[in-house]
Amino acid sequence: MDCVRASAPQLQGLVPYDPKYLPAEAMLSANENPRDVEDSIREEIAREVAAVALNRYPDPLANDLRDLIAEANGLTREQVLIGNGGDELLFNIALAWGGAGRRMLNLPPTFSVYAANARLTGTEVVNIPRLEDFSIDEDAVLERLGAGDIDIVVITSPNNPTGECAREEFIQRVLEATDALVLVDEAYFEFARRSVLSYLAEHKNLIVLRTFSKAYSLAGVRMGYVMAHSDVIRELIKVRQPYSVDAVSQAIARVVFANRASFEARIDEIIAERGRVMEALAAIPGVKPYPSDANYILFAVEGADQAWAYLYDRGVLIRDFSSSAMLEGTLRASIGTPEQNDAFLAALEDFVSGK
Ligand code: PMP
Numbered sequence: 001m002d003c004v005r006a007s008a009p010q011l012q013g014l015v016p017y018d019p020k021y022l023p024a025e026a027m028l029s030a031n032e033n034p035r036d037v038e039d040s041i042r043e044e045i046a047r048e049v050a051a052v053a054l055n056r057y058p059d060p061l062a063n064d065l066r067d068l069i070a071e072a073n074g075l076t077r078e079q080v081l082i083g084n085g086g087d088e089l090l091f092n093i094a095l096a097w098g099g100a101g102r103r104m105l106n107l108p109p110t111f112s113v114y115a116a117n118a119r120l121t122g123t124e125v126v127n128i129p130r131l132e133d134f135s136i137d138e139d140a141v142l143e144r145l146g147a148g149d150i151d152i153v154v155i156t157s158p159n160n161p162t163g164e165c166a167r168e169e170f171i172q173r174v175l176e177a178t179d180a181l182v183l184v185d186e187a188y189f190e191f192a193r194r195s196v197l198s199y200l201a202e203h204k205n206l207i208v209l210r211t212f213s214k215a216y217s218l219a220g221v222r223m224g225y226v227m228a229h230s231d232v233i234r235e236l237i238k239v240r241q242p243y244s245v246d247a248v249s250q251a252i253a254r255v256v257f258a259n260r261a262s263f264e265a266r267i268d269e270i271i272a273e274r275g276r277v278m279e280a281l282a283a284i285p286g287v288k289p290y291p292s293d294a295n296y297i298l299f300a301v302e303g304a305d306q307a308w309a310y311l312y313d314r315g316v317l318i319r320d321f322s323s324s325a326m327l328e329g330t331l332r333a334s335i336g337t338p339e340q341n342d343a344f345l346a347a348l349e350d351f352v353s354g355k
Contacts, residue, residue: 010119017116024317026340031160031188031296033217034336035266041259048251058247061237065250068257069225073197078230081237082253084244086187086211086224091117093207093226095239097152097181098123104152105144107136109326111160111185126150129326134162134290134298138170145178153178156185158192161321161332163292171196175203181232183207187224190215190267191274192293197227204229214295215267216256223253270295274335280345284352296334304329307351314347316340 006012019030027034037045062082070080083089094117098104103124106114110130118125128140136155144150153174157166166184175182182205189195189210197208207228213219223245226236256263274292281289281299289299301307304322308331311318318334321327333344 010122014116014119017113020319022312022317024312025315026336026343027317028334028336028340028344029317029319029332030219031214031294031334032219033214033266033270033295034334034340035217037217037256038262041255041262044259045252045255048255049248052247052251054247056247057243058245058250060242060245062245062250062253065254065257066225068254069227072257072260073227075200075227076230078233079200079227081226081228081233081240082245082250083224083226083240084249085213085222086185086209087113088222088240088244089209089224089226089236090114090183090185091120092236092239093152093181093183094118094121094123096235102151103149104154105141105150105180106154107141107156107159109134109162109321109324110154110156114154123152130159130162134159134164136166136170138167138173141170142173142177145174145180148178150178150180153180153182154185155182156187157194157196158188158292158294160188160294161296161298161319161327161330163290163294163296163298165192165194165293168194168196172199175199175206179205181205181207183209185209187211188214188294191271191295193271194293200227200229204231207232212253212256216260216263218253218256221249221252223249270335273338273341276338277333277335277341277345281348284345284349286352287348296332298327298330298332300329301331301348301352302329303351304331307331307348310351311344311347314343314350316344316347318344 066077066080070077098121100122104118105126155166209226212223281287287301289297308320319332321330
């Protein structure tokens with residue numbers, strides 16, 4: 001056969017997720033931690049990895065890691081699920097709570113993966129666009145939930161790419177207003193030092209997503225987790241790929257989680273640098289940064305696409321959202337090391353001043 005029949009209809013016109021990764025001296029496009037895991041922890045990782053039986057399948061549920069995370073958060077193992085990055089868990093949530101005839105409430109502009117997963121699973125997306133300043137249209141969300149036909153609500157806090165946390169009082173009202181599964185994506189919560197995890201005790205419909213990719217410097221390993229009621233976790237276990245979290249990644253994550261206190265100083269550094277970069281951006285004529293509780297800053301600048309190319313020529317890779325819906329004219333820069341942030345700011349200043 002020199003032809004093949006068409007793939008599933010939901011794939012027609014679907015554009016695969018593209019992180020737009022390019023090599024650069026200052027990689028400030030993917031909200032990673034600019035610093036790799038420190039050497040003493042890497043040595044411990046090497047010892048743990050050396051002890052892994054490579055010929056055996058991994059523990060499907062990564063129970064040792066589940067126990068560590070559960071204990072640290074005052075939960076039981078049954079309330080935690082580990083995934084191959086937060087991304088896998090987002091897909092599992094769409095599989096388990098979405099599907100034909102089901103609806104997801106989304107708050108764009110936000111992380112594009114939610115809508116892509118909805119499309120793949122045949123879930124209808126109900127969009128409540130954010131307001132001009134990218135805050136959530138809280139009244140519109142609560143009113144829409146009143147109809148009682150929403151199955152999943154996604155609240156990203158801090159929101160990617162716009163930067164700010166959702167208000168805790170709002171999340172509480174959402175949890176009370178609906179029996180939909182309320183996903184609070186806290187991929188960046190360590191940089192906000194704020195979480196709604198405590199609401200789990202009273203709200204069976206809350207699921208909190210976290211990742212090792214940002215604060216814990218493990219984007220290369222693919223490790224994320226969710227915390228929810230054990231009945232919710234049980235449903236997610238039905239749809240997950242049994243061996244998606246490999247034994248080597250489990251070993252690495254166990255060591256990093258056990259050593260998480262030693263990441264605090266670098267999280268503090270990123271938070272401090274975020275303040276410095278924010279001030280510097282606000283001082284550049286024609287540049288408008290949006291407030292951020294995360295490890296990145298979204299900003300508007302005249303000629304944003306040219307600014308992106310100018311920065312890239314100067315060795316600074318940031319993320320171009322200038323032609324994305326509701327984000328026209330904006331770029332997003334991750335907070336890097338002080339040196340990388342300086343390179344970014346200097347290049348942007350030169351672009352604006354026409355040097
Ligand atoms: N949620 C949000 C809001 C994100 O920005 C990301 C990473 N870009 C993820 C989840 C998933 O992260 P990971 O798969 O690396 O754990």
